[in-house]
Amino acid sequence: MTNFADLKQSDLDRQKRQEYVTQLFDNLAPRYDRFNRAVSLFRDEAWRNKTIQLLGENRSGAILDLAAGTGDLAHSALRLGARQVHVFDISREMLTFAKEKFRRQSDMQTNAAFELGSAESLPFKEGAMDGVVSGFAMRNVFHFLDDVLAEVYRVLKPGGSVAILELSQPDNPLLRHGFRLHMKIVMPAIGKLTTGDSAPFAYLRETTMTFLTREQFKRRLERAGFVQVKWHCFMLGAIAVHYGTKPHRTSISDR
Numbered sequence: 001m002t003n004f005a006d007l008k009q010s011d012l013d014r015q016k017r018q019e020y021v022t023q024l025f026d027n028l029a030p031r032y033d034r035f036n037r038a039v040s041l042f043r044d045e046a047w048r049n050k051t052i053q054l055l056g057e058n059r060s061g062a063i064l065d066l067a068a069g070t071g072d073l074a075h076s077a078l079r080l081g082a083r084q085v086h087v088f089d090i091s092r093e094m095l096t097f098a099k100e101k102f103r104r105q106s107d108m109q110t111n112a113a114f115e116l117g118s119a120e121s122l123p124f125k126e127g128a129m130d131g132v133v134s135g136f137a138m139r140n141v142f143h144f145l146d147d148v149l150a151e152v153y154r155v156l157k158p159g160g161s162v163a164i165l166e167l168s169q170p171d172n173p174l175l176r177h178g179f180r181l182h183m184k185i186v187m188p189a190i191g192k193l194t195t196g197d198s199a200p201f202a203y204l205r206e207t208t209m210t211f212l213t214r215e216q217f218k219r220r221l222e223r224a225g226f227v228q229v230k231w232h233c234f235m236l237g238a239i240a241v242h243y244g245t246k247p248h249r250t251s252i253s254d255r
Protein backbone atom coordinates (compact mmCIF):
# COMPACT_ATOMS: atom_id res chain seq x y z
CA MET A 1 0.00 0.00 0.00
CA THR A 2 1.27 3.49 -0.83
CA ASN A 3 2.60 5.47 2.10
CA PHE A 4 0.56 8.60 2.85
CA ALA A 5 3.65 10.66 3.72
CA ASP A 6 5.15 9.90 0.31
CA LEU A 7 1.92 10.95 -1.37
CA LYS A 8 2.05 14.29 0.42
CA GLN A 9 5.63 14.90 -0.64
CA SER A 10 4.88 14.24 -4.26
CA ASP A 11 1.97 16.70 -4.21
CA LEU A 12 -0.20 13.88 -5.42
CA ASP A 13 -3.10 14.26 -7.71
CA ARG A 14 -6.66 13.79 -6.52
CA GLN A 15 -7.05 10.35 -7.97
CA LYS A 16 -3.96 8.88 -6.32
CA ARG A 17 -4.91 10.37 -2.98
CA GLN A 18 -8.44 9.00 -3.29
CA GLU A 19 -7.13 5.54 -4.17
CA TYR A 20 -5.04 5.59 -1.01
CA VAL A 21 -8.01 6.65 1.15
CA THR A 22 -10.42 4.13 -0.41
CA GLN A 23 -7.99 1.28 0.06
CA LEU A 24 -7.31 2.33 3.64
CA PHE A 25 -11.02 2.16 4.53
CA ASP A 26 -11.60 -1.04 2.55
CA ASN A 27 -8.92 -2.64 4.72
CA LEU A 28 -10.16 -1.09 7.96
CA ALA A 29 -13.85 -1.93 7.41
CA PRO A 30 -14.12 -5.19 9.40
CA ARG A 31 -12.59 -3.52 12.46
CA TYR A 32 -13.84 0.05 12.00
CA ASP A 33 -16.75 -0.02 14.47
CA ARG A 34 -14.67 -1.58 17.22
CA PHE A 35 -11.99 1.08 16.76
CA ASN A 36 -14.59 3.88 16.75
CA ARG A 37 -16.17 2.78 20.01
CA ALA A 38 -12.80 2.43 21.75
CA VAL A 39 -11.21 5.65 20.52
CA SER A 40 -14.31 7.73 21.38
CA LEU A 41 -14.52 6.13 24.84
CA PHE A 42 -17.98 4.88 23.79
CA ARG A 43 -19.20 8.47 23.33
CA ASP A 44 -19.69 8.45 19.57
CA GLU A 45 -23.31 7.30 19.67
CA ALA A 46 -24.23 10.35 21.77
CA TRP A 47 -22.37 12.65 19.33
CA ARG A 48 -24.18 11.07 16.41
CA ASN A 49 -27.59 11.48 18.03
CA LYS A 50 -26.84 15.14 18.69
CA THR A 51 -25.72 15.58 15.07
CA ILE A 52 -29.09 14.26 13.88
CA GLN A 53 -30.97 16.45 16.35
CA LEU A 54 -29.18 19.51 14.98
CA LEU A 55 -31.00 18.94 11.67
CA GLY A 56 -34.10 20.25 13.45
CA GLU A 57 -37.43 19.29 11.91
CA ASN A 58 -35.73 18.17 8.69
CA ARG A 59 -34.51 15.08 10.53
CA SER A 60 -37.84 13.36 9.90
CA GLY A 61 -37.43 13.50 6.10
CA ALA A 62 -34.99 11.97 3.60
CA ILE A 63 -31.46 12.01 5.02
CA LEU A 64 -28.19 11.48 3.19
CA ASP A 65 -25.34 10.07 5.27
CA LEU A 66 -22.39 11.23 3.19
CA ALA A 67 -19.19 9.15 3.36
CA ALA A 68 -21.24 7.02 5.72
CA GLY A 69 -18.75 4.23 6.34
CA THR A 70 -20.62 1.54 8.27
CA GLY A 71 -23.71 3.77 8.44
CA ASP A 72 -23.85 4.74 12.12
CA LEU A 73 -25.19 8.25 11.48
CA ALA A 74 -27.89 6.88 9.16
CA HIS A 75 -28.73 4.36 11.85
CA SER A 76 -29.16 7.17 14.41
CA ALA A 77 -31.26 9.13 11.89
CA LEU A 78 -33.69 6.24 11.46
CA ARG A 79 -33.92 5.72 15.21
CA LEU A 80 -34.70 9.42 15.61
CA GLY A 81 -37.52 9.34 13.05
CA ALA A 82 -36.06 9.78 9.54
CA ARG A 83 -38.41 8.57 6.81
CA GLN A 84 -35.59 7.37 4.53
CA VAL A 85 -31.80 7.25 4.72
CA HIS A 86 -29.20 7.08 1.97
CA VAL A 87 -25.97 5.41 3.05
CA PHE A 88 -23.37 6.70 0.60
CA ASP A 89 -19.64 5.87 0.56
CA ILE A 90 -16.74 5.26 -1.80
CA SER A 91 -15.55 2.11 0.01
CA ARG A 92 -17.33 -1.05 -1.10
CA GLU A 93 -16.19 -2.83 2.06
CA MET A 94 -17.52 -0.15 4.41
CA LEU A 95 -20.88 -0.37 2.63
CA THR A 96 -20.88 -4.16 2.94
CA PHE A 97 -20.60 -3.83 6.71
CA ALA A 98 -23.22 -1.07 6.75
CA LYS A 99 -25.69 -3.32 4.87
CA GLU A 100 -25.03 -6.17 7.27
CA LYS A 101 -25.73 -3.88 10.26
CA PHE A 102 -29.06 -2.75 8.79
CA ARG A 103 -29.98 -6.29 7.70
CA ARG A 104 -29.88 -7.39 11.33
CA GLN A 105 -32.71 -4.92 12.01
CA SER A 106 -35.19 -5.60 9.24
CA ASP A 107 -37.45 -2.62 10.13
CA MET A 108 -34.51 -0.33 9.39
CA GLN A 109 -33.41 -2.12 6.23
CA THR A 110 -36.58 -1.22 4.31
CA ASN A 111 -35.97 2.51 4.79
CA ALA A 112 -32.30 2.46 3.83
CA ALA A 113 -30.64 2.68 0.42
CA PHE A 114 -26.93 1.95 -0.06
CA GLU A 115 -25.02 3.78 -2.76
CA LEU A 116 -21.40 3.55 -3.86
CA GLY A 117 -19.71 6.66 -5.24
CA SER A 118 -17.59 9.72 -4.57
CA ALA A 119 -18.77 12.69 -2.56
CA GLU A 120 -17.89 15.33 -5.16
CA SER A 121 -20.36 13.88 -7.67
CA LEU A 122 -23.56 12.74 -5.97
CA PRO A 123 -26.12 10.61 -7.84
CA PHE A 124 -29.10 12.50 -6.40
CA LYS A 125 -31.38 15.10 -7.93
CA GLU A 126 -31.21 18.74 -6.93
CA GLY A 127 -33.28 19.32 -3.78
CA ALA A 128 -33.81 15.58 -3.15
CA MET A 129 -32.74 15.61 0.52
CA ASP A 130 -34.24 17.18 3.64
CA GLY A 131 -30.99 16.74 5.52
CA VAL A 132 -27.37 15.81 4.85
CA VAL A 133 -25.10 14.51 7.62
CA SER A 134 -21.53 13.35 7.58
CA GLY A 135 -19.27 11.96 10.31
CA PHE A 136 -15.48 12.11 10.49
CA ALA A 137 -15.21 12.26 6.73
CA MET A 138 -14.43 15.83 5.65
CA ARG A 139 -10.72 15.35 6.32
CA ASN A 140 -10.76 12.53 3.79
CA VAL A 141 -12.16 14.70 1.03
CA PHE A 142 -10.19 17.81 1.95
CA HIS A 143 -8.48 17.85 -1.46
CA PHE A 144 -11.85 18.65 -3.07
CA LEU A 145 -13.79 20.00 -0.10
CA ASP A 146 -15.42 22.89 -1.96
CA ASP A 147 -16.72 20.52 -4.66
CA VAL A 148 -18.17 18.27 -1.96
CA LEU A 149 -19.86 21.16 -0.15
CA ALA A 150 -21.29 22.39 -3.47
CA GLU A 151 -22.81 18.94 -4.01
CA VAL A 152 -24.25 18.86 -0.49
CA TYR A 153 -25.83 22.23 -1.19
CA ARG A 154 -27.22 21.09 -4.55
CA VAL A 155 -28.91 17.90 -3.27
CA LEU A 156 -30.54 19.67 -0.30
CA LYS A 157 -34.02 21.12 -0.73
CA PRO A 158 -34.33 24.88 -0.06
CA GLY A 159 -34.68 25.11 3.73
CA GLY A 160 -32.84 21.77 4.13
CA SER A 161 -30.24 21.22 6.88
CA VAL A 162 -26.65 20.06 6.96
CA ALA A 163 -24.79 18.77 10.05
CA ILE A 164 -21.18 17.67 9.88
CA LEU A 165 -19.46 15.87 12.76
CA GLU A 166 -15.69 16.08 12.65
CA LEU A 167 -12.57 15.96 14.77
CA SER A 168 -11.43 19.43 15.78
CA GLN A 169 -8.82 20.92 18.09
CA PRO A 170 -9.38 22.40 21.56
CA ASP A 171 -8.88 26.20 21.84
CA ASN A 172 -6.97 26.00 25.11
CA PRO A 173 -3.22 25.58 24.25
CA LEU A 174 -2.66 23.11 27.08
CA LEU A 175 -5.61 20.98 26.07
CA ARG A 176 -4.53 21.23 22.44
CA HIS A 177 -1.12 19.87 23.41
CA GLY A 178 -2.80 17.01 25.30
CA PHE A 179 -5.00 16.32 22.27
CA ARG A 180 -1.93 16.16 20.00
CA LEU A 181 -0.29 13.69 22.35
CA HIS A 182 -3.49 11.66 22.36
CA MET A 183 -3.50 11.58 18.56
CA LYS A 184 0.20 10.73 18.41
CA ILE A 185 0.46 8.09 21.12
CA VAL A 186 -2.91 6.94 22.51
CA MET A 187 -4.90 6.67 19.28
CA PRO A 188 -2.34 4.50 17.39
CA ALA A 189 -2.09 2.31 20.50
CA ILE A 190 -5.89 1.86 20.64
CA GLY A 191 -5.84 1.33 16.88
CA LYS A 192 -3.22 -1.40 17.19
CA LEU A 193 -5.15 -3.07 20.01
CA THR A 194 -8.54 -2.99 18.26
CA THR A 195 -7.50 -3.51 14.65
CA GLY A 196 -4.06 -5.11 14.89
CA ASP A 197 -2.50 -2.36 12.77
CA SER A 198 -1.27 1.11 13.70
CA ALA A 199 -0.45 2.35 10.15
CA PRO A 200 -3.85 3.95 9.31
CA PHE A 201 -3.65 6.05 12.43
CA ALA A 202 -0.67 8.00 11.20
CA TYR A 203 -2.95 9.05 8.35
CA LEU A 204 -5.78 9.95 10.74
CA ARG A 205 -3.42 12.04 12.88
CA GLU A 206 -1.95 13.76 9.85
CA THR A 207 -5.34 14.72 8.42
CA THR A 208 -6.66 15.95 11.77
CA MET A 209 -3.68 18.18 12.47
CA THR A 210 -3.90 19.77 9.04
CA PHE A 211 -7.70 20.21 8.92
CA LEU A 212 -9.42 23.59 9.16
CA THR A 213 -10.14 25.40 12.42
CA ARG A 214 -13.81 25.60 13.42
CA GLU A 215 -13.98 29.20 12.24
CA GLN A 216 -12.36 28.36 8.89
CA PHE A 217 -14.72 25.44 8.31
CA LYS A 218 -17.70 27.64 9.18
CA ARG A 219 -16.56 30.12 6.52
CA ARG A 220 -16.18 27.35 3.92
CA LEU A 221 -19.78 26.29 4.60
CA GLU A 222 -20.94 29.89 4.26
CA ARG A 223 -18.99 30.25 1.04
CA ALA A 224 -20.84 27.19 -0.27
CA GLY A 225 -24.10 29.08 0.35
CA PHE A 226 -25.22 27.83 3.77
CA VAL A 227 -26.69 30.27 6.27
CA GLN A 228 -27.11 30.28 10.05
CA VAL A 229 -23.93 28.23 10.31
CA LYS A 230 -22.96 27.39 13.88
CA TRP A 231 -21.04 24.71 15.68
CA HIS A 232 -21.51 22.59 18.75
CA CYS A 233 -18.46 21.14 20.57
CA PHE A 234 -17.91 17.92 22.48
CA MET A 235 -14.90 16.85 24.54
CA LEU A 236 -13.71 20.43 25.20
CA GLY A 237 -13.48 21.18 21.49
CA ALA A 238 -11.76 17.99 20.32
CA ILE A 239 -14.94 17.14 18.38
CA ALA A 240 -17.35 19.56 16.70
CA VAL A 241 -20.57 19.46 14.70
CA HIS A 242 -20.98 22.30 12.21
CA TYR A 243 -24.55 22.80 11.17
CA GLY A 244 -26.49 25.19 8.97
CA THR A 245 -29.29 25.64 6.46
CA LYS A 246 -29.72 26.02 2.73
CA PRO A 247 -31.69 29.25 2.38
CA HIS A 248 -35.23 29.13 1.00
CA ARG A 249 -34.32 31.80 -1.48
CA THR A 250 -30.78 32.89 -2.26
CA SER A 251 -30.32 36.59 -1.81
CA ILE A 252 -27.19 38.70 -1.42
CA SER A 253 -28.02 39.32 2.25
CA ASP A 254 -28.08 35.55 2.94
CA ARG A 255 -24.44 35.18 1.93
Ligand SMILES: C[S@@+](CC[C@H](N)C(=O)[O-])C[C@H]1O[C@@H](n2cnc3c(N)ncnc32)[C@H](O)[C@@H]1O
Nearest residue numbers: 025067068069089090091118119135136137140
Ligand atom coordinates in the same frame (compact mmCIF):
# COMPACT_ATOMS: atom_id res chain seq x y z
C1 LIG B 1 -13.41 7.98 9.08
S1 LIG B 1 -14.58 7.20 8.03
C2 LIG B 1 -16.12 7.82 8.66
C3 LIG B 1 -17.25 6.86 8.50
C4 LIG B 1 -18.58 7.29 9.10
N1 LIG B 1 -19.08 8.49 8.45
C5 LIG B 1 -18.54 7.51 10.58
O1 LIG B 1 -19.10 8.49 11.06
O2 LIG B 1 -17.96 6.68 11.30
C6 LIG B 1 -14.41 8.11 6.53
C7 LIG B 1 -15.24 7.54 5.40
O3 LIG B 1 -15.15 8.40 4.27
C8 LIG B 1 -15.21 7.59 3.11
N2 LIG B 1 -14.71 8.34 1.95
C9 LIG B 1 -13.46 8.74 1.71
N3 LIG B 1 -13.40 9.43 0.56
C10 LIG B 1 -14.65 9.46 0.06
C11 LIG B 1 -15.25 10.02 -1.10
N4 LIG B 1 -14.52 10.69 -2.00
N5 LIG B 1 -16.57 9.88 -1.30
C12 LIG B 1 -17.33 9.18 -0.42
N6 LIG B 1 -16.82 8.61 0.71
C13 LIG B 1 -15.50 8.76 0.95
C14 LIG B 1 -14.36 6.39 3.50
O4 LIG B 1 -14.56 5.27 2.65
C15 LIG B 1 -14.82 6.16 4.94
O5 LIG B 1 -15.89 5.27 5.01
